[in-house]
Amino acid sequence: MSGTVWSDMGMARLIARVRGPVAFWAVAGVALLVSHDAVFLAQVGPGHELARALREAGHEYWGMASLVLAAIGVAALAATLLRMRSLRRSVATLGADPTARSRPYAARWLATWARLVAIVAIGFAVQENIEHLIGHSHAPGLGALMGPEYPLALPIIAAITGLAALVAAGLGQAEQALLAVIADAIRRLLARAPRRTLRPPLRLVAVLITPLAGAWAGRAPPWSFVSAS
Numbered sequence: 054m055s056g057t058v059w060s061d062m063g064m065a066r067l068i069a070r071v072r073g074p075v076a077f078w079a080v081a082g083v084a085l086l087v088s089h090d091a092v093f094l095a096q097v098g099p100g101h102e103l104a105r106a107l108r109e110a111g112h113e114y115w116g117m118a119s120l121v122l123a124a125i126g127v128a129a130l131a132a133t134l135l136r137m138r139s140l141r142r143s144v145a146t147l148g149a150d151p152t153a154r155s156r157p158y159a160a161r162w163l164a165t166w167a168r169l170v171a172i173v174a175i176g177f178a179v180q181e182n183i184e185h186l187i188g189h190s191h192a193p194g195l196g197a198l199m200g201p202e203y204p205l206a207l208p209i210i211a212a213i214t215g216l217a218a219l220v221a222a223g224l225g226q227a228e229q230a231l232l233a234v235i236a237d238a239i240r241r242l243l244a245r246a247p248r249r250t251l252r253p254p255l256r257l258v259a260v261l262i263t264p265l266a267g268a269w270a271g272r273a274p275p276w277s278f279v280s281a282s
Contacts, residue, residue, distance in 0.1 A: 077221065079129035081169055082122040084217040085176045088210045089115075092177070095205045133224055140231040147238040158226040165225075166218035174198055174210050 181197035193200055198207050 073225065076129045076133060076225075077165075077168070079125050080217050080221045081172045081176075083126035084169055084210075084214050085173045085180075086119055086122045086126075088173055088177060088213045089180065090119075091209050091213060092203060092206045095209060096203065133228075137224070137228060137231070140228065140235065143235050144231055144238070147235060147242070158222050161226055162218050162222035165222045166215050169214035169218050169221075170211050173214050174207065177206065177210060 178195065178197045181203070182192040182194065185197075186192050193202060197203055198210075
């Protein structure tokens with residue numbers, strides 16, 4: 054039984070390690086989507102000008118890309134919430150305290166935010182350079198992040214990825230804490246399991262007798278058995 058339990062825990066941790074990078078890239082995609090639109094919103098303002106900017110100048114693909122990124126983000130969030138629900142049910146079944154291993158996640162948030170802001174900033178710069186090459190036959194280079202055409206790009210990306218990192222780090226930390234609680238609970242249950250039985254197992258004792266002394270022999274026992282008794 055213990056081997057099965059730890060095998061299930063190992064599989065759960067493997068799934069968590071595989072799902073972690075997938076969820077991170079889903080968060081990065083959604084952050085890029087929101088950052089891109091927020092930068093243009095800050096630059097041209099809401100209304101018709103924003104809609105025109107996001108439909109023209111190389112943005113013809115952005116409507117479909119936005120739908121795909123949003124769908125991936127929603128799917129990743131739903132999968133994470135279902136996973137958290139399953140882990141909480143396991144904790145409740147084991148009778149463990151789900152808050153026993155909760156810890157502050159400031160360091161985790163900072164590491165997640167640093168990765169997100171770098172990836173989204175690079176993605177936005179590459180995206181805008183390609184769009185400018187297609188629509189205007191020139192590339193702004195790093196000006197897509199800090200030039201006069203996009204003066205608010207970097208601050209907006211930093212703010213949006215910071216919020217996204219709060220959510221991602223919080224969910225990731227909560228999942229790791231629940232996995233640790235489950236592992237500790239299973240470890241305690243296995244430690245309390247009896248290692249040996251209090252009574253020895255039953256043994257069958259067979260007494261070997263000669264066939265000549267049995268009633269099935271069809272004859273009287275030899276004189277030596279009679280005289281010995």
